[in-house]
Amino acid sequence: xxxxxxxxxxxxxxxxxxxxxxxxxxxxxxxxxxxxxxxxxxxxxxxxxxxxxxxxxxxxxxxxxxxxxxxxxxxxxxxxxxxxxxxxxxxxxxxxxxxxxxxxxxxxxxxxxxxxxxxxxxxxxxxxxxxxxxxxxxxxxxxxxxxxxxxxxxxxxxxxxxxxxxxxxxxxxxxxxxxxxxxxxxxxxxxxxxxxxxxxxxxxxxxxxxxxxxxxxxxxxxxxxxxxxxxxxxxxxxxxxxxxxxxxxxxxxxxxxxxxxxxxxxxxxxxxxxxxxxxxxxxxxxxxxxxxxxxxxxxxxxxxxxxxxxxxxxxxxxxxxxxxxxxxxxxxxxxxxxxxxxxxxxxxxxxxxxxxxxxxxxxxxxxxxxxxxxxxxxxxxxxxxxxxxxxxxxxxxxxxxxxxxxxxxxxxxxxxxxxxxxxxxxxxxxxxxxxxxxxxxxxxxxxxxxxxxxxxxxxxxxxxxxxxxxxxxxxxxxxxxxxxxxxxxxxxxxxxxxxxxxxxxxxxxxxxxxxxxxxxxxxxxxxxxxxxxxxxxxx
Ligand code: ADP
Ligand code: MG
Numbered sequence: 001x002x003x004x005x006x007x008x009x010x011x012x013x014x015x016x017x018x019x020x021x022x023x024x025x026x027x028x029x030x031x032x033x034x035x036x037x038x039x040x041x042x043x044x045x046x047x048x049x050x051x052x053x054x055x056x057x058x059x060x061x062x063x064x065x066x067x068x069x070x071x072x073x074x075x076x077x078x079x080x081x082x083x084x085x086x087x088x089x090x091x092x093x094x095x096x097x098x099x100x101x102x103x104x105x106x107x108x109x110x111x112x113x114x115x116x117x118x119x120x121x122x123x124x125x126x127x128x129x130x131x132x133x134x135x136x137x138x139x140x141x142x143x144x145x146x147x148x149x150x151x152x153x154x155x156x157x158x159x160x161x162x163x164x165x166x167x168x169x170x171x172x173x174x175x176x177x178x179x180x181x182x183x184x185x186x187x188x189x190x191x192x193x194x195x196x197x198x199x200x201x202x203x204x205x206x207x208x209x210x211x212x213x214x215x216x217x218x219x220x221x222x223x224x225x226x227x228x229x230x231x232x233x234x235x236x237x238x239x240x241x242x243x244x245x246x247x248x249x250x251x252x253x254x255x256x257x258x259x260x261x262x263x264x265x266x267x268x269x270x271x272x273x274x275x276x277x278x279x280x281x282x283x284x285x286x287x288x289x290x291x292x293x294x295x296x297x298x299x300x301x302x303x304x305x306x307x308x309x310x311x312x313x314x315x316x317x318x319x320x321x322x323x324x325x326x327x328x329x330x331x332x333x334x335x336x337x338x339x340x341x342x343x344x345x346x347x348x349x350x351x352x353x354x355x356x357x358x359x360x361x362x363x364x365x366x367x368x369x370x371x372x373x374x375x376x377x378x379x380x381x382x383x384x385x386x387x388x389x390x391x392x393x394x395x396x397x398x399x400x401x402x403x404x405x406x407x408x409x410x411x412x413x414x415x416x417x418x419x420x421x422x423x424x425x426x427x428x429x430x431x432x433x434x435x436x437x438x439x440x441x442x443x444x445x446x447x448x449x450x451x452x453x454x455x456x457x458x459x460x461x462x463x464x465x466x467x468x469x470x471x472x473x474x475x476x477x478x479x480x481x482x483x484x485x486x487x488x489x490x491x492x493x494x495x496x497x498x499x500x501x502x503x504x505x506x507x508x509x510x511x512x513x514x515x516x517x518x519x520x521x522x523x524x525x526x527x528x529x530x531x532x533x534x535x536x537x538x539x
Contacts, residue, residue, distance in 0.1 A: 018038060019036070019037040022035070023081075026105035026107050029107065031046065037131070039061075040061055041060055042059040042104070043059075045057075063086055064083055064085050065084050065085075065275060066083070066180040067129050068125050069122040072107075076109075077117060078107050078108060079108050079118040080107055083128050084103055084180075085104070086100065086271065088100075098261075098271070099275050100271075106121075152208065152211055153184065153210050154169065155198075155218060156187070156189065158188055160215045160218065161246040161320065169186070172271060173213065176278055184211070195221045196224055199235075204231075207238070209241055209277075210240050212240065212241070215246020216242075217516070217517060219251060219516075222240065224299055228406055236533055241276075241277045242536070243273050248327075249269065249444070250442045250443050250447075251442075253446075255273060255276060255536070256539075257441050257448070258538055266324070282536070284536075285455050286458060289407065289413075291526045292521050292523070296521075297407065299407065301439065301440070303439070304502075304514070306432075306435045306436075307339075307432055307433055308338075309434050311512055313327070313330070313517050314519055316329060316330025324446065335471050335475055339433075341511060342430055342507040344427070348502070350500050420503055424503075429466050434464065435462075436449065437460045438453060443481075448481060456532040458532070460498070460502060461498055462496070462498070462502055476489065500528065501526065502526065502527050504526070510522070
């Protein structure tokens with residue numbers, strides 16, 4: 001620290017100050033600061049002989065992603081200590097707040113020996129890092145309260161969204177991970193299912209976190225790849241993180257919402273999710289096992305949709321150049337030719353699931369020794385699914401043909417060609433406008449579809465809209481969904497029920513079913529939730 005030339009405006013020594021020092025600004029040696037570090041804050045006070053009203057800045061350590069010490073060039077004996085903050089700040093335009101980057105860099109040149117300056121700078125950097133690593137007690141669903149010391153694999157889909165994921169990585173994420181001191185490797189996917197195949201064979205011991213920078217589709221691949229491994233039980237415990245780089249960033253929007261921040265979109269959402277990744281708190285996330293008519297099983301972290309929502313999702317693929325707004329455009333187009341879909345829907349209520357223990361907690365998935373076996377072992381490989389929507393704009397998902405029997409046992413589901421058990425509820429209507437099963441809060445950045453869903457509530461939030469709803473009423477529902485107000489809008493056609501398992505048997509000859517926004521084969525499907533099966537970095 002450099003010798004005092006001006007006294008601080010107030011006594012810097014308060015009982016909770018753990019470090020105090022006086023530094024110069026990195027870019028202007030005539031500007032001097034008194035800096036105090038407490039358990040919660042870095043307090044930066046500009047030193048001046050004349051009182052300046054705005055001379056004190058409080059930076060909360062919970063907003064800090066990292067800090068480092070470094071030396072100057074050869075002619076400069078000084079050392080520097082820099083801390084990186086992402087505090088929530090009010091927006092210049094509109095309402096609400098978003099995380100904005102603040103870098104604080106201080107120069108230390110009090111000592112002759114450059115090594116001593118560097119040691120002092122390093123002491124500050126370490127103290128800031130230790131206090132900004134969140135140490136406040138674990139919260140619900142939290143597995144670890146300390147950040148991981150990890151090597152991170154970042155998977156980027158260069159085709160997602162408007163094709164910007166890679167440039168967003170370059171402009172934001174690379175720097176944030178550096179600031180947080182997280183070594184990482186980048187893998188750019190080359191084609192659909194590249195990531196799925198990669199994680200099936202990946203040596204997971206090398207990695208502490210898998211980061212998915214894309215829309216929801218790439219995470220769908222990664223989760224299914226992990227659960228296709230013989231060691232799926234270990235593999236699915238790999239902490240995952242989502243960074244929004246696609247046009248459908250529903251999980252990213254949900255994670256942001258769970259962190260308690262006001263709604264944001266686009267790059268602000270990316271910075272928020274990048275910040276949460278740097279903080280590295282791991283929570284459990286529900287996964288839903290979905291049986292398709294061929295006997296194949298897929299795992300889903302977000303949604304199962306049929307009817308209006310599935311049609312919009314897939315038909316709006318052609319508007320992906322407008323980014324997240326593609327769903328708004330798609331909704332308006334589909335409203336103009338509203339359809340009715342025939343089918344039978346049935347579900348199991350949580351109160352009737354006898355696997356729930358007395359604390360209301362669902363039994364955890366069974367260990368690897370009791371492997372799931374498919375109802376139709378000799379199911380034929382599902383190659384390219386084209387359904388009746390041969391239209392080129394329809395997203396086609398290639399299902400992996402030879403799924404090994406892995407993943408947890410589905411104890412609630414009978415074979416798909418057997419009737420549902422007597423304790424299931426069969427919905428009396430057979431004509432619908434949509435069926436949407438969700439397990440996270442957001443269906444898209446601006447569709448707050450399941451407001452009371454949490455990451456690991458062990459619930460499928462089932463919504464259906466009965467036929468007979470007018471176009472205007474359906475439009476009102478979607479507009480209300482932006483704020484999550486659709487459930488309190490008293491729409492008589494909308495039903496919301498929380499379930500553990502469900503079955504849908506479509507009777508209309510044509511249609512689209514999506515899982516996490518990806519097309520799956522059209523036909524009967526059934527689903528069961530596995531509480532907290534996966535791990536996700538959250539706030
Ligand atoms: P978006 O939200 O923009 O649709 P997704 O992450 O959902 O972004 O990706 C869209 C689709 O692209 C998914 O089906 C995913 O499996 C697939 N995909 C992943 N990597 C690539 C790639 N390199 N080229 C083409 N498609 C890819
Ligand atoms: Mg949930």
